[in-house]
Amino acid sequence: xxxxxxxxxxxxxxxxxxxxxxxxxxxxxxxxxxxxxxxxxxxxxxxxxxxxxxxxxxxxxxxxxxxxxxxxxxxxxxxxxxxxxxxxxxxxxxxxxxxxxxxxxxxxxxxxxxxxxxxxxxxxxxxxxxxxxxxxxxxxxxxxxxxxxxxxxxxxxxxxxxxxxxxxxxxxxxxxxxxxxxxxxxxxxxxxxxxxxxxxxxxxxxxxxxxxxxxxxxxxxxxxxxxxxxxxxxxxxxxxxxxxxxxxxxxxxxxxxxxxxxxxxxxxxxxxxxxxxxxxxxxxxxxxxxxxxxxxxxxxxxxxxxxxxxxxxxxxxxxxxxxxxxxxxxxxxxxxxxxxxxxxxxxxxxxxxxx
Numbered sequence: 429x430x431x432x433x434x435x436x437x438x439x440x441x442x443x444x445x446x447x448x449x450x451x452x453x454x455x456x457x458x459x460x461x462x463x464x465x466x467x468x469x470x471x472x473x474x475x476x477x478x479x480x481x482x483x484x485x486x487x488x489x490x491x492x493x494x495x496x497x498x499x500x501x502x503x504x505x506x507x508x509x510x511x512x513x514x515x516x517x518x519x520x521x522x523x524x525x526x527x528x529x530x531x532x533x534x535x536x537x538x539x540x541x542x543x544x545x546x547x548x549x550x551x552x553x554x555x556x557x558x559x560x561x562x563x564x565x566x567x568x569x570x571x572x573x574x575x576x577x578x579x580x581x582x583x584x585x586x587x588x589x590x591x592x593x594x595x596x597x598x599x600x601x602x603x604x605x606x607x608x609x610x611x612x613x614x615x616x617x618x619x620x621x622x623x624x625x626x627x628x629x630x631x632x633x634x635x636x637x638x639x640x641x642x643x644x645x646x647x648x649x650x651x652x653x654x655x656x657x658x659x660x661x662x663x664x665x666x667x668x669x670x671x672x673x674x675x676x677x678x679x680x681x682x683x684x685x686x687x688x689x690x691x692x693x694x695x696x697x698x699x700x701x702x703x704x705x706x707x708x709x710x711x712x713x714x715x716x717x718x719x720x721x722x723x724x725x726x727x728x729x730x731x732x733x734x735x736x737x738x739x740x741x742x743x744x745x746x747x748x749x750x751x752x753x754x755x756x757x758x759x760x761x762x763x764x765x766x767x768x769x770x771x772x773x774x775x776x777x778x779x780x781x782x783x
Contacts, residue, residue, distance in 0.1 A: 437495040438626065439565035442485050446502035446512070448572040448637045450478050472515045475635070476686020477658035477679040479519040484675025485568075485665065486522065491672065499563070500526040501553055503546045503575065527553050546575045547760050548601075548610040552617065554584045558627065559620045568670070569632045570661070573640040573654070576760035578632070579604065582648050585629035586752055587618055594619030604759045631668070633661045642704075647756035653706055659683045660697050667711035676715065677722040684725035691725040
């Protein structure tokens, strides 16, 4: 480094979906869908613990000497921009950008296929952000199991890692049911080079709003973490040193207060990550110590002793990331056919998470 010149801080980007990931948006029926454009900021409700998580990630990144960026990518129309920004501001969430889907523009131009196709829309925005260098460095991505976020984020991550070129991307998109003209256009954009040696997707978090069976995510590899609660994302981020102690406690307290998760429920969520190989014993212990010290949801030393005397089927090592098995990845066309029942392979204790 040249003497007297300050080294530029590395950039870390936290990119979020909005509906079902940050906001509790209800669009399961037509009557609920038509209400959305008329909602004010005061009508919108966030998932408990998510604002605390976003604020904690920014604070921790700054403490690490990094330059944090918080971006939102949503299929919500721009007509709701004012209400969305007002809601985020009320939550104390500072953002660096948000992209809305202009449905009216597509309707006027007769691009009816694109009204419901969020895969091509989101992937196009992600690719353009990198090709145009609006986003650089490391990213962590947050989505849900409602709008094929797992598929979109993974294909983007594999392209960024250089394991999926434009031609291969076009084939995958076509096989997954993306309209041919959109698949070709995206494949052409993906052929453009990305001049950023630090470009990488560190982690993908998928909130299980629909309780999609965990088996449906195995093909995506270990980079993707399905979560039953924002608290589980916070635990993983804490173990990755992306979230500080204060942030972990704040998220846990918000989840406990917001949706009634008890002390037992929080412990079950922790042990679920250990069983699945996403949290090792050391970070499990550190997490429980922090929560007990803060007295979150009434957790205390008795809970600590009881849980660590119990003989749990714990894994000692965190599972490796692995490779994406595109042949086994479920098609986004089947997204709307998924049920909303609790997955058969969910840990037995999770239904009792709220006491």
